Amino acid sequence: MHSPFKLINKNILVTGASSGIGRQCAIDFSFNGANVFLLGRNVEELKRTKELCAQDVTIKYFSIDFSDLGLLSNEIASICDEIGPVHGFLHAAGIEKSLPYQHLKIDDYQCLYDVNFVSAMEIIKTISNKQYRGDKAKYVLVSSIASVIGRLSLTAYAASKGAMASAVKSLSLELAKKGICINCISPGTILTPMMIKMMDALTEEQRTARKESFPLGFGEPSDISYAAIFLLSDAARWITGQNIIIDGGYTAQ
Amino acid sequence: MEINEFVKNFANQFDETDASEFTPATDFRQLDEWSSLIALSVIAMIDEEYDVVIKGDDVKSSKTIQDLFEIVKSRKKS
Ligand SMILES: NC(=O)c1ccc[n+]([C@@H]2O[C@H](COP(=O)([O-])OP(=O)(O)OC[C@H]3O[C@@H](n4cnc5c(N)ncnc54)[C@H](O)[C@@H]3O)[C@@H](O)[C@H]2O)c1
Numbered sequence: 001m002h003s004p005f006k007l008i009n010k011n012i013l014v015t016g017a018s019s020g021i022g023r024q025c026a027i028d029f030s031f032n033g034a035n036v037f038l039l040g041r042n043v044e045e046l047k048r049t050k051e052l053c054a055q056d057v058t059i060k061y062f063s064i065d066f067s068d069l070g071l072l073s074n075e076i077a078s079i080c081d082e083i084g085p086v087h088g089f090l091h092a093a094g095i096e097k098s099l100p101y102q103h104l105k106i107d108d109y110q111c112l113y114d115v116n117f118v119s120a121m122e123i124i125k126t127i128s129n130k131q132y133r134g135d136k137a138k139y140v141l142v143s144s145i146a147s148v149i150g151r152l153s154l155t156a157y158a159a160s161k162g163a164m165a166s167a168v169k170s171l172s173l174e175l176a177k178k179g180i181c182i183n184c185i186s187p188g189t190i191l192t193p194m195m196i197k198m199m200d201a202l203t204e205e206q207r208t209a210r211k212e213s214f215p216l217g218f219g220e221p222s223d224i225s226y227a228a229i230f231l232l233s234d235a236a237r238w239i240t241g242q243n244i245i246i247d248g249g250y251t252a253q
Numbered sequence: 254m255e256i257n258e259f260v261k262n263f264a265n266q267f268d269e270t271d272a273s274e275f276t277p278a279t280d281f282r283q284l285d286e287w288s289s290l291i292a293l294s295v296i297a298m299i300d301e302e303y304d305v306v307i308k309g310d311d312v313k314s315s316k317t318i319q320d321l322f323e324i325v326k327s328r329k330k331s
């Protein structure tokens with residue numbers, strides 16, 4: 001029986017697969033039938049992700065760094081030559097920076113913008129090519145609730161995340177002609193290595209206040225991966241250009 | 254590392270409080286202008302100027318500017 005909520009036989013690329021949300025997505029995609037191709041910088045951690053994935057599907061990893069974006073589309077093309085048609089793309093690679101605006105440097109804006117946003121656009125340029133795209137392809141970019149709300153000292157990060165959410169709207173129109181859907185997921189606070197590091201700058205009281213500000217408490221990486229499975233599955237065929245907010249009720253307030 | 258320079262860098266993170274209010278003995282969390290945003294600015298300043306990464310709880314456990322200076326100084330050596 002066809003199960004529209006599964007990812008059986010789909011080839012899915014996952015960036016940021018060495019840690020946090022990207023790792024959890026890779027694991028959960030594999031247990032839902034997808035062949036998963038892990039992209040990240042840390043080979044040891046990518047190997048670890050591979051071990052945690054289902055063993056009855058194809059899992060491969062590729063070391064790739066987004067600090068040199070000029071090389072990216074060629075690198076992705078050679079990965080695609082190896083793996084075949086790409087049916088899904090989950091972009092979870094990203095960096096965070098909490099810095100009051102007076103301390104932000106031009107390089108900070110540039111670096112956040114490149115790693116969080118431009119890298120995804122360069123990858124999509126390649127994988128959406130006739131040559132590489134799979135049937136009914138679906139792309140999901142992990143933005144953040146910083147794309148829709150304000151938070152002290154997040155100006156540069158929020159700008160890069162907002163870029164993702166607004167680019168997806170225009171891009172969805174071009175990709176629709178190719179039968180591709182693209183959406184953002186915007187998570188609230190999830191205790192991944194990135195967030196744990198960021199919270200170090202807060203005091204114990206501030207950490208408690210942060211947690212209490214989420215009606216359902218902090219999220220878990222699987223709160224994001226389950227939604228990503230849906231958005232990458234055939235069941236989501238009529239959803240595109242959206243920014244899906246998953247934040248335990250934070251923005252409902 | 255020099256305490257007077259540290260006090261000056263610390264004071265620079267404030268907009269309204271007069272520079273004369275800052276001495277090594279200043280109980281900085283009692284200042285009207287003190288806020289969580291200024292705490293983040295102080296952490297960023299310490300990272301930029303002294304190449305030392307401190308935590309929110311380090312700021313919290315310091316009473317005076319001198320206390321914070323001592324934390325930064327001890328981390329800088331190691
Ligand atoms: N954790 C949260 O609370 C939260 C909330 C909202 C949005 N997000 C977003 O979710 C995404 C995943 O974050 P996470 O919490 O899992 O963090 P994480 O730090 O655990 O993972 C980030 C991943 O990005 C990769 N990465 C970073 N810089 C890279 C570069 N130059 N080249 C290639 N890969 C690079 C890392 O290798 C890592 O695999 C990020 O885009 C983040 O902004 C996280």
